[in-house]
Amino acid sequence: MADVGQAKRRGKGPRWIVPLALALASSGWLLAVEGRQGLARDEAQYFRAGERYWGWFEALGEAVAARKPGRAFSRAVVDSFWGDNHEHPPLMKTLYGLSWRLFHRCDCVGPKQGLHPIAVHGKHRTLPLFSRESTAFRFPAILLAGLGVALVYGFARRFIGPWAAAGAAVLSVAQPHYFFHAQISCFDVPIAVMALLVAWAYWKSLRSPRWGILCGVFYGFALATKHNAWLIPCFLVVHYLWMRRGDFLRLRPPRVPLAFVSMASLGPILLFALWPWLWHAPVARTREWLQRHTQHEHYNFEYLGQNWNLPPPPTQTGRWLLRATFPFVSTAFTVPVTTLALAAAGAVVLARRRRKDAPADEPDLINPEPPEPGARASWLRPGADVDLAPGMFLAVQILGPLATLAFPSTPIFGGVKHFLTAMPFLAMVAGVGLAWVTRQATSLVRPLRLRRALPAALATLLCLPAVAETQRSHPDGVGHYNLLAGGFAGGASLGMNRQFWGYSVLPLLPWIKAHRPPSNRVYWHDVLHDAVMMYVRDGRLPVGIGDLGVGEPLVAQSDLGIVILEKHFAVYxxxxxxxxxxxxPAQVYAHEGVPFVVAYQRGAPPPPQEPLPP
Amino acid sequence: MVALALLETANALLAPLRAPTDRDWRAAATAVRAGFRPGDVIVAAPAWADPLLRMHLGDLIPVAVAGRLDAARFGRVWEISQRGARAPETEGSRPAQSSRHGALTLRRYERPASQVSFDFVAEWNRAIVSRVAPGGQVSWCYRAPDHFECADPPAQSVKAELLEIDTSPHLALATSLASHATTVIEFDRVPLGRELAVGAGLHNVWLRKAGKGTVSLRVLVQGRELGRIQAGNLTGWTLRKFDTSALAGQSESVRFEITVDDPNSRYFGFAAEARS
Structure with missing residues (x-):
């Protein structure tokens, strides 16, 4: 308890400085490198939708100015703006649009005026923080990723010391796949951060009713971020039932806690309030949203050398089992190996925590919230009288999202992005492992000065590989595989997915610009028109660059074409x-020798013939 | 744990330096060009490096070679390899020549090549194509300049075409299929060798996703069935080699009969070679 007391006393200082510094450093890292990250296909659609959603606020302003505010709330006006990309809820897209409006450097009049999805009536007055419009769109996602790092630190500090918690925070973002998604204006890292926020609020709500209310508020934000939020309560319920398993033994079912009541009530209310598309037909449109994702089509996805786009027939047990391994094998091959090893050590520490017999042993976890002596549980403080079971809590948060993707009835999505919500929790377990390693190492060292320096040194050293791997992977984090798999080349040889969303064309843009055919007939394959237009708005492609559109017959009409190298795109x-x-191909973009994009040019000159060396 | 961290960090810093550079590729390509002969085949190992190989040597890899049935007809195989990989086309062969070009290894393999006495895809216009209804009624398909056209469905029914089968290129006789009828492609006076190699599968990843039917290809020589190949969504490119040594040196009729249980979203392709 002395440790706990010291930890609390230490926490009374500037407690927010370390998480703030971690958040700023992470967001700064992401901002510094996002310009090398191409525009992802879905991201470009969210740019468009975000700008449209901003357009509604402009329309609202005009309606208010005209003293007819109700006009902006009519179904026709709401749908004309919020109907765009309504398969996903609007919170992040609204923030992207707002950030664009506030922070872009306006180049909006002149030749680029017609490239916007909403009418641009004149030069925007902005705070021009970013030279590229796409960066202004991405800014909220990057800030939120920084917040996620701070949250990991704050949450992990409940269990472990400051250096180990800082290590966990760094390990949460220093994962090539997570890092890839953290810098783009999509929803996968935002929902991971929201899930963490809800989980933290739930955790605190076990002893504090105030957090029970907040849990519902955060859950509303999560629902308005991405549909993964539907799963969050399931994982929390599993933990709750485990934590209160003693009630079942006493044949007294546990009470429904405030956090769940709050999530069930405030969550949908906030979702409705934040999503104007629901306003005029809430039931029908909520049903449409649910059906869109529960009856989702199967994507194409390469895994272990095969292209998966259909559920295996029930008779093919081998394929069925192979598919079920995808989230686990992908995690093993994509998260830095040192992080995995630390997480394994942390998992053992958490699993052994309650089995320690000798109370004199130094505790493996700093646990400031032991069961309160004599406390009685209520629906407001449902964890007051029991151990909070952090091991089970973290296990469910990690394994839940992975197991969901392993289910045979789950549509084939592919991509680590679909279970990124597990990664901050995995990093926290790695932090527990880091604390254990530090304690073991400290016990072996005599000199006091060295003992004091060891936590910082070990945290730095054990985070280094993750940072180095992440930096190495950029800008192709989704094609990166870890030391076990053999890096980019190893992943390609194993037949693991290399990329998706057509983001990887960015390094080829200067070549495409230089070799633009006189006919202007360019086939962009999986780089959607919205992305091409944003490259133009960012000044990376010339205004008026051709775009034949999507579809197999259009290849024959083109004079310059690209193909994004995914297994199922071979036909193109x-x-x-x-x-x-x-x-x-006239040009190939490769990362560490692994091809990502090929470009073909009709009538391209033959390759230069080099003389043989003597 | 510390050792692992150091190893992983070192690997992250050093592994990118082990990747072949453009200079390595150009050097290897120059060496291939110096010794390349018509009829050679050039392959990359691992296969995922193929786009880079083609960027440097694609002018020596025509569509017909890239979409080959297999590599049996090629007596000389140039392999540009990295990270110790070996191309399946070189299995069972020993290198006759080897050189290093930075991170790339160039090897030339030589082995006895199969002599192709008849390439059914290249000789597509010698075929007689018909549709046979369940009652035995035969409707003949007519030959247009670059394909055969049958009445049902009224589309390009048989054509030599580059197809994507099992996400790989295959130059094949592409066949759109009719329900309740057998598509018959027959070649007369085919000079046979010791074996008849037949590869088959379904074209186009989107069609394989959308359709459900299974296509059956029946191979007959002199009216006698040699065997069948089934093609479904998951069968990929199936290569069978039928023994025709008893008929080697003779010219016989070879007949391919194609049926399907559900023709929706089915576009079938097969290639065949008579070899000695």
Whole structure:
């Protein structure tokens, strides 16, 4: 308890400085490198939707100015703005649109005026923080990722010391796949941060009714971020039932806690309030939203050398089992190995925590919230009289999202992004492992000065590989595989997915610009029109660059075409071979020798013949 | 744990330096060009490096070679390899020549090549194509300049075409299929060798996702069935080699009969070679 007391006393100082510094450092890192990250296909659609949603606020302002505010709330006006991309809730897209409006450097009049999805009536007055419009859109996602790092630190500090908690925070963002998604204006890292926020509020609500209310508020934000939020209560319920398993033994079912009541009531209310598209037909449109994701089509996704786009037939047990391994194998191959090893150590520490017999042993976890002597549980403080079971809590938060993706009835999505919500919790377990390693190492060292320096040194050293791997992976984090898999090349040889969303074209843009055909007939494959337009708005492509659109027959009409190299896109490369009468790409973008994009040019000159070396 | 961290950090810093550079590729390509002969095949190992190989040497890899049935007809195989990988086309062969070009290894393999006495895809216009209804009624398909056209469905019914089968290129006789009828592609006076190699599968990843039917290809020589190949969504590119050594040196009719239980979203392709 002395440790706990010291920890609390230490916490009375500037407690917010470390998490703030971690958040700023993470967001700064992301901002510093996001410019090398191409625009993802879905992201470009969210740019468009975000700008449209901002357009509604403009329309609201105009209606208020005209003293007819009700006009902006009519179904026709609401739908004309909020109907765009309504398969996803609007919170992040609204923030993206707002950030764009506030922080872009306006180049909006002149030749680029017509490239916006809403009418631009004149030069925008802004605080021009960012030279590229896409960065202004991405800014909220990057800030939120920083907040996620701070939350990991804050949450982990409940269990472990400051250096180990800081290590957990760094490990949460220093994961190539997580880092990739943290810098783009999509929803995968935002929902991971929201899930963490809800989980933290739930955790605190076990002893504090105030947090029970907040849990519902945060859950409303999570619902308005992405549909993964539907799963959050399931994982929390599992933990809650485990924590209160003693009630079942006493044949007295546990009470429904305030946090769940709050989530069930405030969550939908906030979702409705934040999502104007629901306002005029809440039931029908909520049903449509639910059906869109519960009856989702199967994507194409490469895993262990096979392209998966159909659920395996029930008779093919081997394929069924193989598919079920995807989230676990992908985690093992994508999270830095040192992080995994620390997480394994942390898992053992958490599993052994309650089994320690000798109370004299130094505790493995700093636990400031032991069961309160004599306290009685109520629906307001449902964890007052029991151990909060942090091991089970973290296990459910990690394994829940992975197991959901492993279910045979779950549509084939592919991508680590679909279970990123597990990663902050995995990093916290790694932090527990780091604390254990530190304690073991400290026990071996005599000199006091060295003992004091050891936690910082070990935290730095054990975070270094994750940071180095993440930096190495950029800007192709989704194609990166860890030391176990053999990096980019190893992942490709194992037949693991290399990329999706067509973001990887960015390094080829200067070449495409230089080789733009006189006919202007460019086939952009999986780089959607919205992304091409944003590249133009960002000044990375010339205004008026051609875009033939999507579809196999259009390849034959093009004079310059690209193919994003995903296994299921092979057919588009062969269409170029036939149309251009060559198998030779004029240009290839590769990362560490692994090709990501090929570009074909009709009538391209033959490769230069080099003389043989003597 | 510390050792692992140091190892992983060192690997993260050093592994990118082990990747082949553009200079390595250009050097290897120059060496290939110096010794390349018509009829050679060039392959990358691992196969995922193929786009880089083609960027440097694609002018020596025509569509017909890239979409080959298999590599049996090629007596000389140039392999540009990295990280110790070996291309399946070189299995069972020993390198006749080897050189290092930075992170790349160039090897030339030589082995006895199969002599192709008849390439059914290249000779597509010698075929006689028909549709046979369940009652035995035969409707003949007519030959247009670059394909055969049958009445039902009224589309390009048989054509030599580059297909994507099992996410790989295959130059094949592409066949759109009719329900309740057998598509028959027959070649007369085919000079046979010791074996008849037949590869088959379903084209286009989106069609394989959308359709459910299974296509059956029946291979007959002189009216006698040699075997069948089934093609479904998950069968990929199936390669079978039928023994025709008893008929080697003779010219016989070879007949391919194609049926399907559900023709929706089915676009079938097969390639065949008579070899000695």
């Amino acid at each position: 490369e062969y269409l170029h071979w036939e149309a251009y009468q060559t198998t030779r």
